Structure formats: C-alpha cells, structure tokens
Amino acid sequence: MAREAAKSLRISHVGLRGIVGDGMTAAHVLDFASAFGTFLEPGGAVVIGRDPRSSGVMIREGVIAGLLACGCDVVDLGVVSTPVIQNAIRRLDAAGGVSIGASHNAAEWNALKFFGRNATYLSTAEASELLDIYHLKKFTFVDWNRLGVLRSENTAIDLYLDELAGVFDFNALRGIRVVIDCSNGTSSLILQRMNARFGFKFVLINEHLEGVSFAHEPATTRDTVMLQLAPLMKPLQADAGFLFDVDSDRVAMASEDGTAASEEIMLPLLADYLLPRGGGKLIITNLSTTALVEEIAARHGGTVVRVPVGRQAAIDALSSYRPEQVALAGEGTGAVMMPQFRFVYDGIASMLAVLSMMHERKKKLGEIIASYPRYSILKGQVPLVSQRVPALLAALRTRYKDGRQNAADGLRVDWPERWFHVRVSQTEPIVRIICEQRGDPPTELYDALLEEVRRFA
Amino acid sequence: MPRREHLLKIGVSGIRGVVGEFLTPALACAFAQAFGTYVRGGRVVVGRDTRSSGEMLQHAVACGLLAAGCEVVETGILPTPTIQIYVGATQAQGGIAITASHNPAEYNALKLFNAGGLFFNNYERSELIDLYHQSDFRQASNAEIRRVVSDHLSAVQIHFDRVLAHVDAPRIRARKFRVALDAVNGAGSLVSPRFLGETLGCELAAISIDPTKPFPREAEPRAEVLGDLVDLVRRTKSDIGFAQDPDGDRLAVVDENGSVLDGDDILALAVDAALRRLPGDVVVNLTTSSVIDDVARAHGRRVWRTPVGEANVVETMQSVNAAIGGEGSNGGVIFPAVHLCRDSYTGMAFLLDRMAETGEAISTLAGRLPRYFRRLGKVSFEHGRLGGLMQELETQFPSAETDRSDGLKVTLPGGWIHVRASNTEPLLRVAVEARSPQEVEDLYGTVLRLFGKSE
Numbered sequence: 002m003a004r005e006a007a008k009s010l011r012i013s014h015v016g017l018r019g020i021v022g023d024g025m026t027a028a029h030v031l032d033f034a035s036a037f038g039t040f041l042e043p044g045g046a047v048v049i050g051r052d053p054r055s056s057g058v059m060i061r062e063g064v065i066a067g068l069l070a071c072g073c074d075v076v077d078l079g080v081v082s083t084p085v086i087q088n089a090i091r092r093l094d095a096a097g098g099v100s101i102g103a104s105h106n107a108a109e110w111n112a113l114k115f116f117g118r119n120a121t122y123l124s125t126a127e128a129s130e131l132l133d134i135y136h137l138k139k140f141t142f143v144d145w146n147r148l149g150v151l152r153s154e155n156t157a158i159d160l161y162l163d164e165l166a167g168v169f170d171f172n173a174l175r176g177i178r179v180v181i182d183c184s185n186g187t188s189s190l191i192l193q194r195m196n197a198r199f200g201f202k203f204v205l206i207n208e209h210l211e212g213v214s215f216a217h218e219p220a221t222t223r224d225t226v227m228l229q230l231a232p233l234m235k236p237l238q239a240d241a242g243f244l245f246d247v248d249s250d251r252v253a254m255a256s257e258d259g260t261a262a263s264e265e266i267m268l269p270l271l272a273d274y275l276l277p278r279g280g281g282k283l284i285i286t287n288l289s290t291t292a293l294v295e296e297i298a299a300r301h302g303g304t305v306v307r308v309p310v311g312r313q314a315a316i317d318a319l320s321s322y323r324p325e326q327v328a329l330a331g332e333g334t335g336a337v338m339m340p341q342f343r344f345v346y347d348g349i350a351s352m353l354a355v356l357s358m359m360h361e362r363k364k365k366l367g368e369i370i371a372s373y374p375r376y377s378i379l380k381g382q383v384p385l386v387s388q389r390v391p392a393l394l395a396a397l398r399t400r401y402k403d404g405r406q407n408a409a410d411g412l413r414v415d416w417p418e419r420w421f422h423v424r425v426s427q428t429e430p431i432v433r434i435i436c437e438q439r440g441d442p443p444t445e446l447y448d449a450l451l452e453e454v455r456r457f458a
Numbered sequence: 459m460p461r462r463e464h465l466l467k468i469g470v471s472g473i474r475g476v477v478g479e480f481l482t483p484a485l486a487c488a489f490a491q492a493f494g495t496y497v498r499g500g501r502v503v504v505g506r507d508t509r510s511s512g513e514m515l516q517h518a519v520a521c522g523l524l525a526a527g528c529e530v531v532e533t534g535i536l537p538t539p540t541i542q543i544y545v546g547a548t549q550a551q552g553g554i555a556i557t558a559s560h561n562p563a564e565y566n567a568l569k570l571f572n573a574g575g576l577f578f579n580n581y582e583r584s585e586l587i588d589l590y591h592q593s594d595f596r597q598a599s600n601a602e603i604r605r606v607v608s609d610h611l612s613a614v615q616i617h618f619d620r621v622l623a624h625v626d627a628p629r630i631r632a633r634k635f636r637v638a639l640d641a642v643n644g645a646g647s648l649v650s651p652r653f654l655g656e657t658l659g660c661e662l663a664a665i666s667i668d669p670t671k672p673f674p675r676e677a678e679p680r681a682e683v684l685g686d687l688v689d690l691v692r693r694t695k696s697d698i699g700f701a702q703d704p705d706g707d708r709l710a711v712v713d714e715n716g717s718v719l720d721g722d723d724i725l726a727l728a729v730d731a732a733l734r735r736l737p738g739d740v741v742v743n744l745t746t747s748s749v750i751d752d753v754a755r756a757h758g759r760r761v762w763r764t765p766v767g768e769a770n771v772v773e774t775m776q777s778v779n780a781a782i783g784g785e786g787s788n789g790g791v792i793f794p795a796v797h798l799c800r801d802s803y804t805g806m807a808f809l810l811d812r813m814a815e816t817g818e819a820i821s822t823l824a825g826r827l828p829r830y831f832r833r834l835g836k837v838s839f840e841h842g843r844l845g846g847l848m849q850e851l852e853t854q855f856p857s858a859e860t861d862r863s864d865g866l867k868v869t870l871p872g873g874w875i876h877v878r879a880s881n882t883e884p885l886l887r888v889a890v891e892a893r894s895p896q897e898v899e900d901l902y903g904t905v906l907r908l909f910g911k912s913e
Binding site for chain 2: 027030062070
C-alpha cells in the first residue's frame with residue numbers, strides 16, 4: 002500500500018509530480034505555487050503555461066492563485082511547450098516560470114516544473130530552498146492591495162519561432178520531407194505555425210491536442226516510434242520522421258526506410274553536428290547513455306563528462322562550466338540542450354539541428370545514422386527493495402574489479418568497447434541494468450548481470 | 459481571555475477574512491473543494507465583486523471546484539443577487555460569490571448558494587463545514603476534470619427581466635426621473651447605470667462607477683458616509699438618489715431634499731408596493747421596525763419575525779410562502795417573485811414604480827408612513843453575559859410579550875427593545891423603538907442601566 006501511494010506523488014528537487022486526484026491534489030498545487038511565489042526575488046512577472054492534459058485546467062487555476070497571493074504578476078501563455086515558456090521568461094526578463102505538464106508520462110499524471118530568472122531549471126541549492134519553504138508552509142502572502150495581476154499572452158509561439166529562425170536557416174530546411182508524430186501534445190501548435198508562417202511542409206499525425214486519451218504513450222522511445230510513425234515513412238516518401246513528447250522537450254526519430262532509430266542516437270548525432278562548428282568541446286551526459294558519444298567526441302577533439310542520471314545532475318554540472326566550454330548536454334532519452342538556446346531541453350531545436358545536418362550533408366537521416374559504428378545496448382529492470390542495494394553494489398564491485406569503475410550513481414564499469422551501468426530508479430523500487438558493446442549485443446555480460454541482481458531480489 | 463479581532467472566520471456562514479495573512483488561497487481552494495464535494499460535481503457558477511483580491515480568490519475557488527470534478531461557469535464581476543438569479547435560472551448545481559459584501563476592502567469572503575441560487579440553509583451549511591473539516595474531498599482524476607466556461611453577458615439581462623416583470627416599466631420610463639447613483643465602485647458600477655439609465659429611462663448622475671478603483675467610502679451605505687451622494691442629489695436636483703454596497707444587495711436611498719431615508723422605511727415602501735401586486739405574508743427580522751406591521755395590516759397580511767440574518771429571513775419566507783421580506787436595518791428587500799435574495803435592483807424598481815404610479819415625491823411617500831423613532835447601538839460585551847441581561851430585562855418588564863429566538867425582544871405597548879449578541883464581534887447589539895424620541899431615550903437608558911446591573 003505505502004509503496005503504491007508513494008509512487009503516485011513525488012515531491013523532489015525537480016518539482017511536484019503525481020497522478021492527479023490520486024496522490025497529487027489541488028492543495029499540493031496551491032502550496033507549491035505559494036512556495037515558489039515566496040521563493041522568487043521580488044520584481045518581474047512569472048510566466049506560466051501548460052500542456053493539454055485536462056487536469057492542467059485545474060492546476061493552472063491553483064498556480065495562478067498561489068502566485069497572485071504572493072504578489073507575483075502572472076503572464077499566462079496558455080497551452081504551449083516547455084521550451085516556449087523558457088523562451089518567454091528570457092524575453093520578458095521574468096522572475097521565473099512554471100510549466101504545468103507531465104511531459105512523457107501517461108495522461109493521468111501531471112507535474113509542476115519550476116524555472117528561475119535565467120529560464121533554466123532550478124539548481125539543487127535553489128530547489129532545496131523551494132522545498133524547505135514548501136514544507137514549512139510559511140508563505141509570504143502580500144496584503145490585499147498589493148496582490149499580483151494576471152495577463153494572457155498569445156504571441157509566445159511566434160516570438161519563440163523568431164528566435165529559432167535566427168539560428169537555423171528555415172529557407173534551406175523547409176523543402177525536406179518530414180513526418181512528425183505530435184503525441185497529441187504541444188509540438189503540434191508550433192509545427193502547424195511553422196507550416197503556416199514559414200512554408201514548411203511537415204506532415205503531422207496525432208496533431209490533435211488531447212486532454213484524456215493520448216493516441217499512444219507519449220514517451221520518446223524506439224517502441225513508440227515503431228507504433229505509428231515508422232510505418233508511414235516509406236509510403237509518404239519522407240526523408241526523416243520525428244516524435245515529440247507532450248511538452249516537446251524530448252524527441253525521437255525514424256529513418257526514411259521505416260526503421261525507428263534508437264533513442265540513444267540523438268546525442269551522438271548532435272555531437273557530430275555541433276562539435277566541428279567551433280564553440281565548446283564538452284559534452285555533458287549521464288552514465289547510462291551510449292558510448293558512441295565518446296567515439297564521436299574523440300573524432301572532433303571533444304570530451305564527454307558523465308554525471309548521474311536525472312535532470313538535476315545535468316543542470317548542476319552545466320552550472321559548473323562556463324557556457325562557452327560546453328558543446329552539448331543531454332541524455333539517451335532524446336532530451337538535448339544546446340548552448341544557442343541557453344541550455345534548454347528543446348525537442349524542436351534538436352529536430353532543426355538534425356534537419357540542418359541532413360541539408361548540409363545532403364543525406365537522409367538513415368544514411369547519416371548508418372555511417373556511425375554500430376553499438377548494441379541492452380536495457381532491463383529487476384524489482385528490488387531499497388535495503389538490499391548496498392550489498393548488491395558491493396558484490397558487483399568485487400566481481401567486476403577488472404574494469405574502470407564509477408560509483409557516482411549506482412555502479413558503472415567500463416572496459417574497452419564494453420560497459421554496464423546498474424542503478425536504482427528514482428521513481429520506482431527497481432534496479433535498472435544498462436549494458437552496451439561496440440558491435441554485437443553483450444548478451445553474456447547482460448545475462449550475468451541479471452542473474453547477479455536477481456540473487457539480491 | 460484577550461479580545462481579538464476576528465480577522466478570519468470559518469463557520470456556518472462560510473469563510474470570511476482579511477486577505478493576505480489570514481484568508482489565503484489555500485483556504486479558499488480547500489473550502490471550494492469541500493463545496494464541490496458537497497454538490498457532487500456538476501456545474502457551479504463563480505462570480506465576484508470588485509475587490510482587488512477577487513481575481514486571486516476566483517482562481518483559488520476555480521481550482522478547488524475543478525479538483526472536485528465540477529464544471530466552473532465564471533461570470534466575472536456581478537452583483538450578488540445577479541449571481542444568485544443566474545444560478546437558479548441556468549440550473550447550476552450551486553454558486554459561489556466572492557464578496558465580503560459591506561465589509562471593508564481588505565476583507566473578502568465566499569458566499570455559498572445551493573442549486574436554486576439560495577443561500578445555504580442551516581442544515582446545508584453545517585454539513586458543508588463538517589465536510590471541510592474532515593478534508594475528505596472528491597478528487598477528480600484527469601479524465602473527470604471538467605472545464606472553465608466564461609459567461610459575462612447573460613446573467614444581467616436575466617436579472618433585469620425578472621425585476622421588470624413586477625413593475626410598470628413604460629410608466630417609469632415615461633417619467634424620465636432624474637436619478638443620482640453611488641455604486642461605491644462595486645459590482646453595481648456597470649450594471650446599475652445600465653439598469654437605471656438604459657432600461658428605466660432615467661436621467662442619471664452617477665459617482666463611483668469605476669470597478670477598477672478602490673471603494674471611495676465605507677462599503678456599507680450608512681447615512682453618515684453618503685455625503686457625496688447627498689451633494690449630488692442636491693446639485694443635480696435629482697428626484698431620488700440610490701447608494702449600493704460593493705456587491706449590490708444592500709440599498710440606501712436619498713430623497714429629493716437630500717435626506718437619507720431610514721432603511722426600515724425603504725423596506726416599508728417596498729412591502730407596500732409588493733403587497734399591492736401579490737398575495738402572501740411578510741417576513742422580517744426581530745430588529746425591523748413596527749412600520750412593517752402597520753403596512754401589512756393595511757393590506758390585511760401577517761408579519762412573521764425571524765432571528766437576524768438574511769438566511770433566517772429567507773428560510774421563513776420559503777416556509778410561509780411569503781410575498782416579500784427583508785431586514786430593515788440595511789435596506790435589504792427580498793422579493794421571491796424575482797428571487798429569494800436581498801436585491802437592491804428590486805428595491806430601486808419598486809420605489810421608482812411607486813413614484814411613477816402616484817406622481818408623488820419620494821419624501822412624500824416616505825412621510826406618509828407611520829412615524830416611529832429608533833435607536834440602534836452596540837456595547838462592548840462578553841458573549842457569556844447575555845443571559846444575565848436577558849433575565850434582568852424580563853424582570854423589569856414582567857407583563858411584556860417576549861421573543862427569545864435571537865437574544866431577547868421585549869415588546870411593550872408603546873415600543874420594543876431587542877438585545878442580541880453580534881455574530882461576528884464581541885459586541886451586544888441593542889435596538890429600541892418607540893413612538894417618540896423621549897420614549898426611545900428612556901428605553902435605551904433602561905437597557906444601559908440593566909446592563910450595568912448585570913455586570
């Protein structure tokens with residue numbers, strides 16, 4: 002029972018997330034919004050937006066009430082993607098922002114994500130302060146005559162597209178034949194606007210904004226790409242296919258021949274595109290992401306920095322480097338940040354970078370991917386009570402002491418052309434096993450790991 | 459125990475408090491979610507007056523209602539009676555008006571209405587407050603959460619049509635009355651000029667009709683704070699002046715000479731107008747003047763007395779199927795043929811209709827009412843001591859008729875005394891009425907003397 006309840010509400014450094022009505026309630030939303038209004042430095046408005054989930058209507062009301070009560074003016078962008086919110090925070094010199102949406106989770110989930118004045122996710126230190134305020138419930142509500150004022154803005158998508166148009170050559174890209182699965186999410190609004198305003202010819206599926214029944218799980222994985230997008234590639238003679246999650250910060254791909262690309266490929270692909278263009282040489286990624294990144298980085302004199310899994314670790318790592326040192330940050334889930342966009346996870350920008358690469362190399366997506374050495378990754382999970390984790394990790398460290406070990410997040414062990422990562426999920430009581438090899442799948446290692454983990458389950 | 463100002467009150471009359479530290483969005487949201495749970499989802503109307511905290515609280519209330527699975531119909535800024543009528547007319551499951559009525563600007567409150575657009579009765583209110591305290595709210599899932607619909611237009615017309623059905627509007631329009639208005643920058647700011655000017659054809663001189671500005675005077679339209687309206691009436695030689703409170707349920711009236719009418723006389727004129735048109739009895743609270751009894755008697759109708767409070771009057775009105783009712787002290791006219799709620803628009807229309815019908819000035823109409831003298835006062839008071847005072851009063855007037863339904867009312871041959879504890883403050887409210895100023899002072903003095911004795 003307790004385990005089930007714990008799964009449907011999660012309050013952590015990345016914000017508030019839960020199943021609405023069964024874990025996440027209006028009271029949580031009010032208190033978190035009030036805590037954020039208390040946390041923010043006075044001055045500047047707070048930008049908010051939401052994804053199309055039905056519960057977003059309720060959560061929006063609570064977020065507005067909490068912020069106004071703390072004296073924050075609120076700019077409501079309506080249904081927009083998370084990157085559009087982040088863009089508006091910078092453009093309006095706002096004090097911060099709140100994104101209402103559960104990204105790649107199923108429809109019954111929702112979440113609040115918080116952004117600071119620089120439009121990036123809160124650092125761990127800032128998020129800790131926000132959590133402390135939330136738990137203390139001592140909010141600074143202002144007097145009745147100093148309450149914030151709400152206004153709506155409906156030009157945010159166009160202004161965001163203006164910024165993208167300044168970085169990418171829209172004229173060169175609009176001829177590429179692209180099919181896109183919007184997962185019933187906010188990418189649809191942006192892509193339709195690109196077609197109407199800039200003459201792109203994106204063919205969109207699942208472009209209807211949906212509050213309750215998504216056409217498929219909105220996760221940016223190879224499996225979801227294979228459902229509807231990949232089979233359309235050949236019949237529509239598309240050069241590339243993309244699939245976005247609901248709030249458009251993540252993206253997955255399909256090739257022109259109808260194969261779904263591994264979700265791991267986006268980061269190495271963008272590394273290959275961005276590293277030779279000058280600028281930073283660092284690529285920040287997590288311990289579970291493909292080693293193809295290292296191989297490609299090495300070709301262009303780049304260096305890979307590996308951090309624990311999770312958005313928070315990437316955000317903290319980014320803040321410890323000067324922006325001009327960094328070429329790219331991201332993970333093997335299709336969530337990638339580029340310095341041109343002040344390190345915002347942005348699926349649309351990632352797609353445009355891939356299209357630019359195709360244009361410059363005069364190749365289709367599958368041709369570019371095929372030019373890379375083959376890496377085979379195996380992923381699995383085993384239920385395990387948290388108490389047994391230290392013993393498991395100790396056993397693994399002893400058994401695999403011939404490799405290079407990294408214990409920053411569970412255990413990663415590297416050998417030449419082969420590695421594994423065993424870590425505990427932050428959201429469920431399971432152990433994840435990721436295992437990769439250059440060339441054929443590392444089946445033997447994977448099976449041995451599964452067996453070892455199961456001994457502790 | 460030290461006396462503390464009641465800056466937040468959660469009780470059977472809902473939730474009321476000073477916005478900021480006391481009345482928080484979380485409280486409003488939780489209360490709305492309790493309300494949404496009580497009405498089992500369904501459509502709920504949400505409107506507000508012009509208080510600066512109204513927008514914030516509206517979003518908190520909408521959040522709570524949506525979380526309970528309700529559809530929210532948001533009407534924007536409207537008078538409370540207009541909201542109540544709209545709830546009933548659109549067959550919503552309930553309604554919430556965000557207004558602290560005649561309380562100062564720093565206060566706000568939630569007024570709760572049931573499916574008929576009536577104030578929650580005592581049973582409904584205590585069930586709701588239990589639900590609130592238990593925090594066992596309906597929690598709608600993503601698939602069950604409904605939407606927010608805006609309707610800022612239709613409610614006002616529904617309200618006007620209801621009122622106009624009970625007066626002779628062409629006759630009023632033909633008179634082209636000069637009317638002065640003070641809407642206190644409240645919910646009547648836009649509605650009242652439309653009603654008096656466009657609809658009833660009056661030549662309007664209006665002040666304080668900017669809903670974006672703060673209240674320029676005390677929110678309750680007491681005679682002492684209506685100086686600007688009195689000046690306006692005199693300057694523009696108006697036939698009558700009307701003043702509202704921020705949510706447009708209470709009404710004050712200034713006659714053509716610039717005198718502020720007594721609230722009981724306004725009610726008496728409205729009662730007279732109503733009884734001329736419809737059968738049925740009259741219901742007023744214990745503190746309302748005997749002038750109502752005289753007017754009702756002239757029409758051969760009965761007067762029922764209730765404890766103070768709109769909800770009490772309304773409940774009795776329902777059970778006796780009354781033609782009209784109200785509470786004299788605040789010029790509140792409750793006319794069920796329009797709606798069972800206190801409505802300044804019905805009051806305004808009745809007075810203009812009587813003026814048009816008789817061709818007489820408002821001062822003449824009021825002057826023809828039987829003359830009573832009243833004194834209303836309040837004494838700082840510990841609640842627990844009311845019983846002693848009541849015993850002393852009864853001993854003093856052994857042969858008097860007494861009513862103990864709300865404090866004590868002692869009815870004497872030449873007048874009456876009513877003492878009761880305030881619902882909101884540690885105060886004793888004293889009302890006396892008699893046929894002459896001297897008798898009033900004698901009775902009031904008696905109460906004060908007994909009060910001293912009971913200490």
